[in-house]
Amino acid sequence: MSDTPHQHPASLIPQAVLGPLGWLRGSFGAGFAILAAGLATSALMPGLPPGLPFLIAPLGASAVLVFAVPASPVAQPWSVVGGNLLSATIGLMLGALIGHPLMAAGLAVGAAIAAMTFARCLHPPGGACALLCALGAAGPEQWSLVHLVPIAANVLALALFGWAYNNLTGHRWPHVVAPVPPAPARAAATHTREDIAATLATWEELLDVDVDDLDAFYRAVNERVAARRDG
Incomplete structure (x- = not known):
């Protein structure tokens, strides 16, 4: 075993870059997933109050995880759906309750991390969801719980598309670890x-x-x- 100091940047190590889970597969999947989420949410908009977003920015970060690193624990369906919706709810409630954007934003992100951890749905974009919703609820836009409708439509459409696309392109999602036979003595x-x-x-x-x-x-x-x- 060599004791030579490690001087090789990890970015130089290709991890199946051109394989079935390569950059092209992830790029197409994420792009079409955002399109699908936008179309699905837009279909709901005529029956909702005006001014609701048909796409939220944290969805882009969720798409990176679902389609670029689908084996990551933070990219599994429960993390994507539960993490985003739980964090959005916390952000909306604290923003409306506190009324001060900066104070609400800080408390919302901290509380969202704690809640996701205990609910076993830690998802980094959930922090962005909590921040976005806290600022929206505490700001002049006065976001309310009705904003959960387009957010839920975004997240569920992304997860559904991710499930179909990942499985159709050769990756089981939710991720399943392939069994490894025991090594001979x-x-x-x-x-x-x-x-x-x-x-x-x-x-x-x-x-x-x-x-x-x-x-x-x-x-x-x-x-x-x-x-x-x-x-």
């Missing part, structure tokens, strides 16, 4: 950073983790196994 093996990079280059999944973090994790696991073996 053999002498303890070691790895190098290059081994991890080479494996990632052929792995048909974009992992939301840095190569050096993986290397450090494997080294820690190897040390724990060695300590247990040595008593």
Whole structure:
């Protein structure tokens, strides 16, 4: 096992860039998902009060996760739907209750993180949803809970399209970890950073983790196994 300091930027390590989960697949999926969400929400607008948004900006960040890193825990359906809607509700309620945009925004984002964590639906764009809704409710626009209707339509349309597109293009979503058969008994093996990079280059999944973090994790696991073996 080499002790050479790591000087390889993770951005130089291709992770199945041209594979079935590559940039082209993610780009098409995200683009069409935003279009589908906008069309679905616009179809609801005639029966709603004027001035409601037919697309919200945090949806773009959710699309990046759903279509570019669909194996990430924060990109799973419950995280996308629950995280965004829970955070939006918190933002709207605190914005209306507090009335001060800055104070409401800060409290909404903090409360949204806590709520998503306890509800097991942590989703980074949820913080943006909480911020957007808190500012809208505390500002001159006076957003109310009726704004949850277009937000819900956005999020549900994105999740539905993500489910169909990901599965049709060869990726099971919600993500399912492929079972790995147990390795045959053999002498303890070691790895190098290059081994991890080479494996990632052929792995048909974009992992939301840095190569050096993986290397450090494997080294820690190897040390724990060695300590247990040595008593």
